[in-house]
Amino acid sequence: MRRLIAAVALVACSSPEADPAPTRPAGWHVARGFVRDPDGRAVILRGVNVGRKTAPYLDFHGPDDFRRISQTWGMNAVRFLVFWTAIEPTKGVYDRAYLEKVAERMRWARDAGLLVVVDAHQDLFGEPFGGDGAPRWACAEEHYEKYVPRTPWFLGYTDPHLQACVDGFWASTALQDSLAGALVEVAKTLRDNEAVIGFEPMNEPHWGSGAISAFEETKLQPFYERIVPKVRAAAPHWLAFLEPGANRNLGIPTRLQPLPFPNVVYAPHSYDGAAESGDGFNPAAQEVLASNVAALRPEADALGAALWIGEYGGDTSKPGIGAYMDGEYDGTGRVAGGQMYWIDGRDGGYATHEADGSEKPVLLDAIVRPYPMRVAGDPVRWTHDRVGGVFTFVYRPDRSLPAPTEISLPARAFPSPPKVDCGGCTFELEGNRLRITKPAAGEEVTVTVRR
Template sequence: MVSLHATPTAKRGRVRALLLTVALASFSACYTPSERPIYLTDEQGREIVLHGVNISNAAKWDPLGLAWHTEADYERLGGWGFNAVRLLLFWSVLEPSQGAYDDAYLDAMEERLDWAANNGLMVILDFHQDLYGPAFTGDGAPAWATFDDGYEFTRVEPWWLNYLDPAVRAAFTHLYHDDWLTDAYADAWAHVAARLGSHPAVIGYDPMNEPYHANENLFTFEADVLLPFYQRVTEGIRSSDPDARIFFEPVPFPTSSGLPSGLPVFGDTNAVYTPHYYEPLVHEGSFYHQNAALVAAVIAHKAWEAEQHGVPFVLGEFGAHAGGVGHADYLRDLMTALDRYAAGWTIWSYDKGRAFALLDTNGDETDLLDAIVRPYPQRVAGEILRHRYFPAARILRVEYATVAGVDAPTEIFVPKARLYPRGFSVESSDPDGAWSFEFDADREVLRIWHDPAQAEHVVRVLPS
C-alpha cells in the first residue's frame, strides 16, 4: 500500500429531479466548513490532492469483472493530470461459490495495479454493487449470497427504480442483519486485502459502493445499521492489512443528490469521506440550472461533513450526462467548488460511448475532459491555504504555508499542450533568487522549491 497518512417515465423522472434540486437548496447552505481541511500526505509530508477516474462501467458487464483497458490506457490518464483510480471489484466474480475465491481474478486486478504503479497512479479498491447483484440485473453479490424472501423480481426503467423492488430490498436486509452473511462479506474483503493490500499502488478500500438503506428507516439507517456494518467490514480488511485506510460513503439517497448525510462521526481517522454527487437534472440528461452558488453550497456541506468526521474529503463519484444541456458548464462549476477545498475526486467514468463516458465510441476524448482537465497542485510541500483556478484567464493560484521538515518540492500539474501551447510563466511571492522551479515536460509537472525562511507562499501559473 502507498504510504499516506491522513420517456413518460423519463419525464416524470425529470420533474422529480427538478423538485429535488429545489429542495436541496434549502439544506445545502446550512453548514460550511469552519476549519482548515484535512489532507492525505505522502511519506515526505506533502499534502496530496487526488484527481482521478472510476474504472469502469464496462467492467460491470464483463463476466470476468474486468474491462477493455490496457496499460496504455492507464498511461493516458497522466496526460489528463489524473493521479488516482477508483478500481471496481465485484464480489460475485471474486467468490462465485461460498468460500471459493477466484485468485485468477485477483491476478488480473494485480496486473492493473502494476499498470497504475508504473504510471504514478494511486488506487482505491472499490467493492462495487448496483441493485445488489446479478440476480437483479445489477452487479455485486454472488447468487449464493442473495436472498429475496420469495419475491419475484421484475425489472423496470430507469434502472435505479429497481432499488424499490421488494426482492432487492430483502437481499440488502439479509446482508446487513444476517451475521454469517456480513461475516462472509468481510471475509471476502480480508482475502482481497491479504492479496493486494501491500501493493504500492493501493491507498485504501471503499467497503461498499452506494450502500442502500433498503427496508431500514432512512433517518436512522446510517447510525443504526450502516456504521456497525462498516465497522465489521473494516475489522475484516484490517485482519489482513492492519494499516488499511477506509474510504467510506454515506447512504446514496438522498446524499448523492446533494442532501445531507446522517452518518454519525466515523470514529476512525485512518479513513477518507468519499460521498457521491450527481446533480439531479444533469444526471437525468435534462439541463443544468446554471446556479453555481447552489453547486458550491452542496460541496461546502460535504466538506463540512468530512470535517465532522475528522478525515479528508474525496468526491468518489460524480459526472455529467453528455446528452444534457449545459453539462460542461456544470462540470466547470463543480471543479471550481471542489478546488475551493482542494478536495480530491474520481469522476464517473473511464468508458467509451456511454452517457457519462469520458471517451466516444472510437476512444477519442469527449468535451467532458475539456471541462475537468486543469492545472492543480498534486503534492504541496506545506499546508494548503487556498487554491483556485480561473478558467477564462487560465491562471492558477496556490497559497500554502511552510511546514518544518518538508523539504521535497511542491508538484503542480500544468497541462501545457492542452491549455498553454504558447508556454506559461511561474510567479512566486518568495524573494527573487530564494526559490526555483523546473518543468518535467513528459509528465507536465511543475516542481517548485520554495524559500523555507518564508512563512507563506503564493504561486501563480499563467499564460506567457
C-alpha cells in the first residue's frame, strides 16, 4: 500500500456563501449524460465481462478473482452474464439453485467493492445452434435438426432455421414475456444487493430474416418498452442498459428513439471488423477506431442516455492487440464513456488469462489503465500515454457535491507514487486511488498525473 499523501492548494480562493444544494434524485440514476451515484457523482463504469456460456453457466470466479479486478486492476464494475436457459430450463420452472449461485457471486462482487450490470446474454439464439441464451423449448426442434453451422460463427445468423427461431421470438409476446419473467426472477433475487445497479435485457439483439432498416423501430424498441417496466416492477431502482440492434456492429447508426422511462444507459459494443475477421488489427487504423468509438456519444445523447461500451476486446494471438486496445481506450476517453472488456477468462483468444491461469501482459498492459471512477461534476475527456506514463483528465466540477472525485491509478500503470498536478486542488493519494476533495478554481479543471 502506497503511503497516504495529502496536498493542499497554495493559493486559496474566496467565494460568497453558496446557495443550498439542489435536491437530487435518490439512488442510482442517469443525468446530464452520465450514470450518477446516490451522491450525484458521475460514475464511469470500467471493467470486464464475467461469465460462462455453457452449463453450469458459472465460471471460475471466486472472491479472490473479484478482488483482483477491483484492487489489483483498479476497475469498478463487472458485466455479469446470465442465461435464460439457465434460469428457466423448463418452461415455467425457474432454477432456484442457479439463481442462488448467481446471488452468491454478486455478494462476492459487492464485498470486493465492484458494481454489477446483469446481462441477459445470447448469441445465435441458443445452444442448439452452437450459441447460448434461449432455452431449447423456445423454438421448434425441426429448426435445430436442420441447422448448418457456419464459419466464422456469426455467419450462423444467415441460416434460415436459426432465423426462424429469431423471427419467432420477435413475433411472440408470449416468448418475450417468458424472458421477462426469467429476468424478474433475477431481479427479485438480486434487488437487495446494492452492488447490482442495473440490467441488460438482451445481448446483441439480431433482426433475423427481417429488414435491418426496420428492426429497431418495429421489433427492438417495442420489446424494450415491454420488458423494462416488467423488470423494474421487481427492481424499480435498476438502470436499464439497452443495446442497439446488432446491426450497429456493422457501422449502421442506431435508429432507437428516446424511451418512455428514465435512467437509460446506451450500451453498444465496439469491435473492429478486420480484427474480428481474424486478420489482427492494423495499427494504422487506430485513429479511425477511436473516432468510431467517440461517434457513439451523440447517439447516447439523442436518447437522453449515458454511454457505456458493454463489450470491446481482441484476440491476443493476432497482431496489433496493443494498438487495438489503445484505440478503444482513446475513443471512450474522448467522450467520457464507460467500457467493459470481453472477457475475464482463461483461454488463448480474447481472454485476459491463458488456459493455465497466467496473465497475458500484452493485453493487460493495454486495458489496465487509469480512469476517473467517480466525478463530482461532469467528466469531459481523458488521455493516457502508457509509454510516457502521463494521464490527463479534464472535468467540470460541481462544487455543491460534498463527495470527492475519485481517479483509479492502477499499479500496473503507476508502480510507484506518481506526481499529481491539479492546479491547486486539495487531494489525497492512497494506494491506487486519487481523491480530489476540493477542486481547483475554474469552470473546467485539468488533473495531470505523471509516473
